Amino acid sequence: MADIGEGKRRAGTGSHAGQLKGVGLVLGMNAVVLGGGMSGLMAAHVLAGHFERVTLVERDGGGSADPRRGVPQGWHPHVLALKAAPLLERLFPGLGEEFIASGGLRVGMLDQHRINYYGHQFRQSESELETVWASRPFLEEGIRSRVRAHTNVSTRFGWEAVTPISGPPGRVTGVRIARIDDGEAEDLTAELVVDATGRGGRARGWLGEMGYEAPREDRVQVNLGYASRLVECAPDVLGHDRAIVVGPKLDRPRGFYFTVQEAGQWTMTVFGYGDHRPSVDPDRLMAQAEALAPPDVWEVIRSARVSPEVHSFQVPRTFRRRYDRLSRFPEGLLVTGDALAVLNPLYGTGIMSSAAYALVLQERLREGLDGIHRGFFRDAARVVLEPWLFSSLSDSFLPGVKGFRAPGSGVASWYLRRMVAAAQHDATVAAAFVRVAGALDSPLALARPAIMRRVIAPRKG
Numbered sequence: 001m002a003d004i005g006e007g008k009r010r011a012g013t014g015s016h017a018g019q020l021k022g023v024g025l026v027l028g029m030n031a032v033v034l035g036g037g038m039s040g041l042m043a044a045h046v047l048a049g050h051f052e053r054v055t056l057v058e059r060d061g062g063g064s065a066d067p068r069r070g071v072p073q074g075w076h077p078h079v080l081a082l083k084a085a086p087l088l089e090r091l092f093p094g095l096g097e098e099f100i101a102s103g104g105l106r107v108g109m110l111d112q113h114r115i116n117y118y119g120h121q122f123r124q125s126e127s128e129l130e131t132v133w134a135s136r137p138f139l140e141e142g143i144r145s146r147v148r149a150h151t152n153v154s155t156r157f158g159w160e161a162v163t164p165i166s167g168p169p170g171r172v173t174g175v176r177i178a179r180i181d182d183g184e185a186e187d188l189t190a191e192l193v194v195d196a197t198g199r200g201g202r203a204r205g206w207l208g209e210m211g212y213e214a215p216r217e218d219r220v221q222v223n224l225g226y227a228s229r230l231v232e233c234a235p236d237v238l239g240h241d242r243a244i245v246v247g248p249k250l251d252r253p254r255g256f257y258f259t260v261q262e263a264g265q266w267t268m269t270v271f272g273y274g275d276h277r278p279s280v281d282p283d284r285l286m287a288q289a290e291a292l293a294p295p296d297v298w299e300v301i302r303s304a305r306v307s308p309e310v311h312s313f314q315v316p317r318t319f320r321r322r323y324d325r326l327s328r329f330p331e332g333l334l335v336t337g338d339a340l341a342v343l344n345p346l347y348g349t350g351i352m353s354s355a356a357y358a359l360v361l362q363e364r365l366r367e368g369l370d371g372i373h374r375g376f377f378r379d380a381a382r383v384v385l386e387p388w389l390f391s392s393l394s395d396s397f398l399p400g401v402k403g404f405r406a407p408g409s410g411v412a413s414w415y416l417r418r419m420v421a422a423a424q425h426d427a428t429v430a431a432a433f434v435r436v437a438g439a440l441d442s443p444l445a446l447a448r449p450a451i452m453r454r455v456i457a458p459r460k461g
Contacts, residue, residue, distance in 0.1 A: 026050060027369050028191030032057060032175055034161045035196035038351055039337025041143050042091060042358035043194050048150040050365050055188055056147075056155040057177050073345055075311035076228045077259040077267045078136045079243070082109060082438030084352035085131050091358055092146050096132065099142055103262035104134040105235060107242040109434050110427070114294075117247040117420040117433075125427035129434065133243060135261045139351065159186075161202050164193065164333065166210065172332035191369060194334045194361075201339030204321065212328055215321040220392050220403040222344055224315040225277030227285055228269040230307040235260050237300050246292050248273065253398045255346075256292035258301070268301055271346060274400020280312045317403075318342050318395075320388055324381040329373045336361070341384045344391045349439050356383040390436060390443045415455065419446060422458040429454050 031051040033044045036058030047054045080088065080096075088095050100106055107113060110127035132139075147153055159177045165187060167173035174189040195203040207214050235242065246256040254272035261267060270278035270288045279285050286306075290298050320341035323329070336357045343349050360379040364372050396404040397413045423430035432451050435441040445451070 026052060027365065029053065030055065030174075030188070030190040031192045031194070032188050032190040033194045033196055034175065034202060035198060035337065035339075036060070036144075036155060036157075037196065037198065037337065037354075038140060038143065039339075039354035039357060040194070040196035041140070041147050042354050043196055043336055043361060044153050045091060045143075045147050045150070046358050046362045046365065047192070047194070048147075048153050049362075051191070052152060054150070054153045055190075056153060057159050057161060057175075057188075058155060058157050059160045059180060061157050073136070073313050075136075075267075076226060076313060076345070077257050077269055077348075078134060078139060078261075078351075079107075079259070079348045080132045080139070081348045081352040082129060082131055082435065082440040084349075084355055084439075087352060087355035087359060088143075091355060091362075092143065095142060095146065099132050099134060099139070102138070102142065104132045104138060104142075105242060105260045105262065106130050107133050107260065109438065110431055112240055112242040113434075114241050114244045115247075115430075115434070116245060117423070118417060119249045120420045120424040122420075122423045122430040122433070123425055123427045125430070127431060129431070129438075129440075131438070133260050135265075135267075138262050161195075161197065164206050164210070164330075165189070166330075170328075170330055172330050190332070192332055192334065192372075194336055195339050196335075196337045197339055199338045199342050201321070201335060203333060203335045203339065206333075207329075210330060212330065213326060215323045215326055217319045217321050218388075219317050219319045220395065220401065221317050222315055222395055223274045223277075223317075223400045224271065224344065224346070225312065226269055226271035226346075227278040227280055227310050227312040228267050229282070229285070229310055231258075231266045231268050231301055232264060232305040233266045233300060234264060237266075237304075238297065244294065244297050246294070248276075248398055250397065250399070252276070253400065254278070254288070254292065256289060258293065258297050268306070273395075273398050276400075277314075278312070280310050282308065282310055285310055313345075315342075315345065318344050318388075318392065320381070320384060322381070323373075324377040326377075329377075331370065331373070334361070334373055334376055336380070340380055341388065343384070343387055344395055347387070347391045347394075347437060349387045349391070352439050353384055353387065356380075386442050387439045390439075393443075415446075418458075419455045422455045425458060426454050 027050045029052045031047040031054045033040045033056045036056050044054050044056045109129040110125050115122040158180050162176045162178045164172045165174035175193050176187050178185045242260040244258040248255045254276040257269040259267050357380050364376045392404045395401045
């Protein structure tokens with residue numbers, strides 16, 4: 001995908017002559033983005049290069065250092081999946097170094113990441129695979145500061161979308177918003193409205209009201225829950241290790257994270273599927289953590305200052321909404337972020353998906369606004385397909401998980417279990433698994449002959 005500013009731009013119908021300094025041809029006067037989370041911020045950043053004004057509408061207030069109310073997963077571990085870092089760098093050059101300079105932790109995903117999947121401890125090894133671990137508010141603020149630098153982007157905190165405004169048949173020409181505290185309404189006109197309102201997704205309900213078919217959902221009932229507490233520790237409290245993962249097993253569908261973040265803190269998380277979801281009672285949660293944590297990790301936690309609050313989050317299902325399969329869709333409206341697809345957050349691909357969608361939007365805008373939804377939804381479905389398949393397959397054989405029925409999934413499940421067993425002794429297999437889990441490589445990379453030989457006939461030592 002080319003960056004904004006490369007080559008000539010074609011304006012869609014209704015665009016006017018003009019050039020935003022250093023970016024692309026202006027496609028319209030106004031764009032509105034609904035939702036100020038990661039996907040909304042990235043969409044606004046891209047749209048700022050093509051519209052005179054971009055308005056970001058966000059229910060939550062601004063300025064808090066804590067996770068926003070609309071992002072309950074913000075209290076839990078966050079990492080830039082391996083593919084997220086280069087995608088973000090394309091959107092925001094230099095952002096990775098800014099994260100590190102501001103306190104984010106650079107972590108080697110093979111040498112500083114202690115991984116235990118389905119009862120097998122992956123072999124650690126030197127590698128150039130690095131990424132950033134930090135809290136969600138820290139990462140979000142870094143991106144928000146870049147968006148604030150656009151003088152043509154404004155944010156309406158404390159407002160929510162109510163209903164789309166329709167003009168000519170088959171076209172959205174704006175959106176009505178209302179202030180949360182008193183219900184005062186206002187109409188915003190726009191040549192493009194982008195729904196980034198999260199897993200609920202306002203556009204999905206609007207389609208029925210406008211006489212359109214709602215998108216089909218591919219679902220996996222994961223019945224996942226997790227609970228976290230902050231722990232005050234130095235980054236090197238475990239020596240070289242910066243992230244510890246104990247994954248679930250068939251006979252124990254519960255797992256554990258202990259991960260570094262900025263400001264001398266770590267996050268301790270217990271997660272589980274079905275009846276094995278963690279307790280929100282502090283004492284019971286600590287007992288569950290003790291049963292899962294490696295002894296040296298538990299000793300660190302037991303001796304540290306642990307926050308009294310327990311923050312929990314439930315993920316009843318993951319899904320992808322097939323907007324790409326709709327035969328009719330209104331002009332002037334797009335959907336992005338979790339309103340398009342929600343993957344299992346334990347795999348850390350949410351920010352990566354948001355960045356990928358923003359780059360798709362950037363590319364599609366080069367062709368103008370008319371019919372933009374067709375190319376955008378098609379390409380967005382492609383970028384999320386492989387992470388969706390990998391996370392859905394990985395979860396599919398755990399008790400309480402239902403709904404994944406891909407052809408050959410039984411064989412793939414068997415192969416995945418063989419692979420994690422081989423990764424215990426084989427650094428090459430461990431690296432291949434981590435690259436796919438981080439969305440850096442396609443799941444098909446795990447079927448390369450060189451990897452298959454190591455999986456089918458595991459090496460020791």
